[in-house]
Amino acid sequence: MSIIIKPIITEKVTKQSELLNRFGFVVDRKANKVQIKKAVEAAYGINVVSVNTMNVRPDRTSKFTKSGLISGKTNAIKKAFVLVQEGETIDFYNNI
Template sequence: MSIIIKPIITEKVTKEGELSNRFGFVVNKKANKIQIKNAVEAAYGVSVVGVNTMNVRPDRSTKYTKSGLIHGKTNAIKKAIVQVKEGETIDFYNNVQ
């Protein structure tokens, strides 16, 4: 089971990373905080202090078109906000791993 799916790179999360060493990830829905902590430490070589998780519900939408109503929804995801030890950082833009 792959724990970390992808990092979250938005203005809000990037600012949190610069100010308070907190980074966001989209993670597997069945992963718990301990598994997320171990996966981030193994993948990025940092010490994780804390992990906060949240389940994001799917957004539903309705579009009115020529052919009638079209209903759709996005996928539900699980986000993890990981706090890294002071002085350490995660660089998402560097290709070297």
């Protein structure tokens, strides 16, 4: 089971990573904070100070088309925000 699915790369999270050493990840929905901390430390070789998580509910949409009403939803995800020890950083762009 892979705990870390992908990093979150948005303007808000990038600004937090530059100013506060705080990085965001999309993680497995069943993972807890201890598992997330161990996975990030193993994957990036850094020391994690704290982990904050949030469950994001699915968004429901409805579209009116010629064939009628079409409804759908996005997947529910879990986000984890990891505070890294002062002086350490994660570089997501080195493999591009």
